[in-house]
Amino acid sequence: MISADHLERQLRTIIDGNRILPPQPSIPVKITVFPENEQQIGELVKWATKDRITLLPLGGGTYIFPGIEDLHVAISLTKMNHKIEHVSEDLIATVPAGMTFKEVQADLSSHGQMIPLDQPGKHVSTIGGIVSANVSGPSRHRYGTARDWVIETRLINADGEAVKSGAKVVKNVSGYDLNKLYIGARGTLGILTHISFKLAPIPESTVTFRSCYNSLTDAYALTHLIRREYLDIEKMVIIKGKWTPGKAKHWWVLIEISGSENGLKPQIEHLSKLHDQVEVRRWNITSKEDSQHFWNVACNREKSDDSVPKEDIWEVRMVLPKRELLPFLVDLSILGEMDASFNILPTSGICTIGIAGKESTVTDTLNSIIKEVKVKKGWVEFVKMPPDSNFERWPILPPSFPWMQKIKREFDPNNIFAPGTFIGGI
Numbered sequence: 001m002i003s004a005d006h007l008e009r010q011l012r013t014i015i016d017g018n019r020i021l022p023p024q025p026s027i028p029v030k031i032t033v034f035p036e037n038e039q040q041i042g043e044l045v046k047w048a049t050k051d052r053i054t055l056l057p058l059g060g061g062t063y064i065f066p067g068i069e070d071l072h073v074a075i076s077l078t079k080m081n082h083k084i085e086h087v088s089e090d091l092i093a094t095v096p097a098g099m100t101f102k103e104v105q106a107d108l109s110s111h112g113q114m115i116p117l118d119q120p121g122k123h124v125s126t127i128g129g130i131v132s133a134n135v136s137g138p139s140r141h142r143y144g145t146a147r148d149w150v151i152e153t154r155l156i157n158a159d160g161e162a163v164k165s166g167a168k169v170v171k172n173v174s175g176y177d178l179n180k181l182y183i184g185a186r187g188t189l190g191i192l193t194h195i196s197f198k199l200a201p202i203p204e205s206t207v208t209f210r211s212c213y214n215s216l217t218d219a220y221a222l223t224h225l226i227r228r229e230y231l232d233i234e235k236m237v238i239i240k241g242k243w244t245p246g247k248a249k250h251w252w253v254l255i256e257i258s259g260s261e262n263g264l265k266p267q268i269e270h271l272s273k274l275h276d277q278v279e280v281r282r283w284n285i286t287s288k289e290d291s292q293h294f295w296n297v298a299c300n301r302e303k304s305d306d307s308v309p310k311e312d313i314w315e316v317r318m319v320l321p322k323r324e325l326l327p328f329l330v331d332l333s334i335l336g337e338m339d340a341s342f343n344i345l346p347t348s349g350i351c352t353i354g355i356a357g358k359e360s361t362v363t364d365t366l367n368s369i370i371k372e373v374k375v376k377k378g379w380v381e382f383v384k385m386p387p388d389s390n391f392e393r394w395p396i397l398p399p400s401f402p403w404m405q406k407i408k409r410e411f412d413p414n415n416i417f418a419p420g421t422f423i424g425g426i
């Protein structure tokens with residue numbers, strides 16, 4: 001059992017004392033350090049390897065889950081947050097992993113460019129955390145995920161060395177594309193220090209359509225119609241409950257289209273006609289200011305609901321083959337009785353279900369979700385759950401799991417990077 005005092009004494013030989021702090025309450029480590037450069041991270045990793053110390057790469061700390069046991073040291077990247085290298089003519093930027101997504105987007109937007117990923121729930125989320133969590137939102141419809149936009153990474157590996165993968169050109173890889181492995185690795189393969197992205201131009205104008213339906217099937221009908229049309233859709237999501245302002249009991253579809261001022265007009269007319277073809281309760285086009293509020297709630301960026309105790313909040317994200325998602329959700333009639341919330345990306349087959357309740361009251365529902373998703377060869381992740389729950393965070397292991405274990409052993413032979421925190425206890 002290594003104490004925080006012992007760790008602090010050791011750490012002071014590598015890093016200045018004022019860069020060593022006790023952890024925030026929600027971060028499952030004994031102590032946090034804030035290195036200033038790659039060299040310090042390299043030294044920390046070499047020390048950890050030698051003394052079998054476990055490390056948690058840390059950004060804004062919004063998406064950290066406890067592992068099998070507490071880790072020793074969190075390496076926070078948030079002081080390594082200086083200077084974006086932006087080559088606007090090439091639509092490419094290299095960003096320090098500790099910089100917040102919000103700051104990066106603000107900087108790039110002054111050049112009319114953006115990293116076309118969704119701003120996550122919290123504004124403290126860092127580039128390194130976003131890439132390592134690899135969660136996507138309504139923009140996935142058009143832009144895909146981080147895997148489509150990251151072209152180069154720098155990572156401190158288990159030997160404490162900085163390794164570069166990919167290159168700052170669009171055809172950026174010869175051989176295996178290691179970047180793809182680091183994206184979504186949740187800090188288990190090394191510590192990302194810099195990430196280069198392809199960028200997208202910010203659309204000249206956008207308009208949001210908001211429509212409301214009695215049933216999920218009606219809401220889906222609109223999204224099916226739209227998919228066959230030639231429209232410049234930026235974002236699309238189906239939501240119900242806590243992901244709508246006012247916690248609506250009906251199903252909503254939010255769609256953002258983009259274009260030049262002139263190019264938008266025919267699209268607006270066309271999309272309006274499509275709305276008139278389906279069983280809609282009501283629909284409207286919202287102003288830019290109003291729509292921001294709807295998108296914020298749909299992306300879970302508004303204040304959390306304090307009326308529900310934290311230990312009773314469950315969020316289960318699942319992915320199914322696209323054609324299977326609607327029938328699966330319609331069959332989950334039990335959820336109607338439970339007042340569940342839904343956040344669905346219909347063109348990706350991804351759905352997050354939010355349920356409030358004590359474990360004893362939600363266990364049957366959660367087990368039936370897991371069972372059905374397994375039958376349909378999808379996967380499930382518990383994004384929010386009480387800390388002492390009996391559920392596995394990733395209850396379905398993919399057939400490739402043994403290969404994942406081998407990769408982890410190869411990249412992190414001493415098991416120092418966030419051990420026990422990822423799928424199957426990797």
Ligand SMILES: Cc1cc2nc3c(=O)[nH]c(=O)nc-3n(C[C@H](O)[C@H](O)[C@H](O)COP(=O)(O)OP(=O)(O)OC[C@H]3O[C@@H](n4cnc5c(N)ncnc54)[C@H](O)[C@@H]3O)c2cc1C
Pocket residue numbers: 056057058059060061062063064077097098118119120121122124125126127128129130131132133134135136137138185186187188190191192193299300301418
């Ligand atoms: C539309 C949308 C809505 C979302 N809403 C929410 C929400 O409401 N609540 C929520 O909790 N999440 C939400 N997310 C998930 C979101 O992606 C993460 O919360 C966020 O990206 C994590 O950023 P962070 O800096 O806080 O990372 P952290 O929480 O610090 O880290 C996240 C993971 O990445 C690893 N990591 C961090 N930095 C590095 C690094 N430099 N190198 C290697 N590994 C690293 C950590 O070890 C950890 O496993 C949402 C995402 C999207 C796209």
